[in-house]
Every structure is written in C-alpha cells, then in structure tokens.
Amino acid sequence: MSGETTITMTGNVVADPELRFTPSGAAVCNFRMANTPRKFNRQTNEWEDGEPLFLGVAVWRQQAEHVAESVQRGMRVIVVGRLTQRQYEDREGKTRSSYEIQADEVAPSLLRATAVVTKANGTAQNGQQPAQQPYGQQQGYAQQPQGGDPWATSGYSNEPPF
Numbered sequence: 715m716s717g718e719t720t721i722t723m724t725g726n727v728v729a730d731p732e733l734r735f736t737p738s739g740a741a742v743c744n745f746r747m748a749n750t751p752r753k754f755n756r757q758t759n760e761w762e763d764g765e766p767l768f769l770g771v772a773v774w775r776q777q778a779e780h781v782a783e784s785v786q787r788g789m790r791v792i793v794v795g796r797l798t799q800r801q802y803e804d805r806e807g808k809t810r811s812s813y814e815i816q817a818d819e820v821a822p823s824l825l826r827a828t829a830v831v832t833k834a835n836g837t838a839q840n841g842q843q844p845a846q847q848p849y850g851q852q853q854g855y856a857q858q859p860q861g862g863d864p865w866a867t868s869g870y871s872n873e874p875p876f
Contacts, residue, residue: 731745789823793815
C-alpha cells in the first residue's frame with residue numbers, strides 16, 4: 715500500500731516466537747528482535763555498543779506457522795515489512811506508543827550461520843504436517859548431479875526451484 719513506512723531490520727530474536735490463532739482461525743506469530751549498533755572508537759582502539767533498538771514483529775497466516783517452526787531465541791534474522799505504531803494507556807494513565815513490524819518476509823541471516831531451506835508443500839488434508847524436502851529435491855525440478863556442482867544440472871526444467 716502506498717504511504718506506509720517500509721522497513722528492513724536485521725537483528726537477534728530476544729525471545730522464542732509465540733504462535734496464536736485469531737477467533738476466525740488465522741495464525742499470527744509474534745516475537746521481539748533487537749539490533750545494537752557498534753562503532754569503533756579510534757581513541758580507545760575498541761568497539762563500543764550503541765543504544766539497542768527493540769521492535770516487535772507480527773507475522774500472519776501460513777508464514778506465521780513457518781516462523782514459529784523455524785525461528786528461535788538468539789537467532790539472527792532479517793525482517794522486511796511495514797512499520798506500524800499504536801498508542802495505548804499505561805497503568806498510570808499516560809499515553810504511550812508502541813512500534814511493531816508487520817512482516818512481509820522473515821529470513822535467517824547467513825552472516826555467521828548456515829541454513830538448510832526446505833519447501834513446505836502446502837497444507838496436508840489429513841491434518842498431518844505436509845512433507846518437506848530440501849530445495850532441488852522436489853519432483854519436476856532438475857536434480858543436482860552427484861559431482862557436487864550446484865550450478866550444473868542433469869536435466870532441464872522451465873520451472874524455477876521455488
């Protein structure tokens with residue numbers, strides 16, 4: 715939507731995500747993340763921490779369930795979404811503001827970690843979790859050759875692997 719403030723934030727998840735469902739059955743996953751800027755002080759020859767920024771993140775529907783299964787406290791994540799503000803009254807009756815990211819995308823940061831990405835195959839109709847497979851292993855996609863070259867393929871498919 716036009717007029718909304720788009721934000722990309724990289725930071726650490728400070729508490730395990732909480733998955734809940736609205737009365738209509740829509741999944742929502744909430745977690746908090748923090749980013750602490752660091753600056754190098756040339757006079758002391760040391761790194762110094764700045765003021766941390768804490769933001770809540772809300773993720774909806776199927777992605778909410780994926781985040782709840784994949785993200786844990788301490789993980790470094792990248793969140794892209796819309797910055798929202800809401801006002802409320804605290805216990806003393808003062809008006810306060812709270813900021814939150816309505817996430818469009820949540821991804822693990824690979825700066826200091828590795829990840830194995832699996833594709834969710836949709837919702838199972840028997841109530842069980844859908845089968846998940848690593849990318850490149852889905853039927854219909856070109857398979858990675860035994861030689862280990864991820865860019866070479868043994869076959870060609872017009873379909874992208876996502």
